[in-house]
Amino acid sequence: MRDIAREAGVSVATVSHVVNDKPGARIGEETKQRVHDAVAKLGYRTNALAKNLSVGSSRFIGLVADAIATTPFAGQIIHGAQDEAWRHGYVLLVANTDGNQAAEQDAIAMMLEHQVRGILYSTWYHREIEVPPSLLQTDTVLVDCFSTGSGLPAVVPDEVQGGRSATEELIAAGHERIAFINTTTASPALTGRLAGYRGALEAAGLSFDEDLVFPTAPEQEGGYEVTAAIIDSGVSAVFCHNDRVAMGLYDGLRERGLRIPDDIAVVGFDNQEVIAAHLRPTLSTIALPHYELGAAGIRVLLGLEPERDDQTYLINCPTIRRQSL
Numbered sequence: 482m483r484d485i486a487r488e489a490g491v492s493v494a495t496v497s498h499v500v501n502d503k504p505g506a507r508i509g510e511e512t513k514q515r516v517h518d519a520v521a522k523l524g525y526r527t528n529a530l531a532k533n534l535s536v537g538s539s540r541f542i543g544l545v546a547d548a549i550a551t552t553p554f555a556g557q558i559i560h561g562a563q564d565e566a567w568r569h570g571y572v573l574l575v576a577n578t579d580g581n582q583a584a585e586q587d588a589i590a591m592m593l594e595h596q597v598r599g600i601l602y603s604t605w606y607h608r609e610i611e612v613p614p615s616l617l618q619t620d621t622v623l624v625d626c627f628s629t630g631s632g633l634p635a636v637v638p639d640e641v642q643g644g645r646s647a648t649e650e651l652i653a654a655g656h657e658r659i660a661f662i663n664t665t666t667a668s669p670a671l672t673g674r675l676a677g678y679r680g681a682l683e684a685a686g687l688s689f690d691e692d693l694v695f696p697t698a699p700e701q702e703g704g705y706e707v708t709a710a711i712i713d714s715g716v717s718a719v720f721c722h723n724d725r726v727a728m729g730l731y732d733g734l735r736e737r738g739l740r741i742p743d744d745i746a747v748v749g750f751d752n753q754e755v756i757a758a759h760l761r762p763t764l765s766t767i768a769l770p771h772y773e774l775g776a777a778g779i780r781v782l783l784g785l786e787p788e789r790d791d792q793t794y795l796i797n798c799p800t801i802r803r804q805s806l
Contacts, residue, residue, distance in 0.1 A: 485519045539598065540572060543601070545589060552605045555605040558778075562779050565777075571598060604624075607637055638796055644720070647748045649681045652681060659720060693716060723753075748764075751768070752767065767798050768798060768800075
């Protein structure tokens, strides 16, 4: 700053007022221009850390995640948050901790030292968490996770709406006897997607039959293992808890000489492109809105979304129509 003052022939205080655009400073336009010319000539940059300390905040937003950076489809959370932060003049600082608690604490401490505007705390799948106490030292928004009683806002996928949309797709295709392959893992996805499935059936005047709900492991082997029971149930369509389960069901149906969708229609959940777009026939599914989760998390942090009494922001899960209906 002294170099700029010397180059422009002004005081250091004048340089400070100009580069920080201080309100009320009485500085002539010709003097301002000399300072700006000197800044351009010498390549001056403000000391961001020093400025953060003086104003109490920065143009950084932190994102602390367990494993989303290494999970291809969940990585869109980072993309959405980064785009939205940049749109509002902020830069995203990302720490992917791989679930290491010490690394997580160090990352949060570093972000607090840098006076971040706030922190998004995210997990790679929707679940309840215990909030690290250090997050309560700054504005924090939970993304793809929640913590009951914490008072922190949570941006999460609307699991009920997603389950309802999947079932409605099958009903709209003319199916009345529809099975649901659900997970055995306790989670908001288990209860929410089941509630959506049941609600869609009842809204269409179709009876809910508990015998048509098949719990299984939420992976390819789980879908494969319930294939025989699905066929024996006499259903014409199946809503699968996720795309990996649907992939296993595809294998089981193919082995038994059944065709999708001619013999049985199938809808998945998650829209994992590496699976859904490459099965034959391609899989109709419900997308987890990872990009929008990240973007909405930034908006909630910056106060750009209307406040919700329950502090829960549900993000719509869109339908992706392909060839399995």
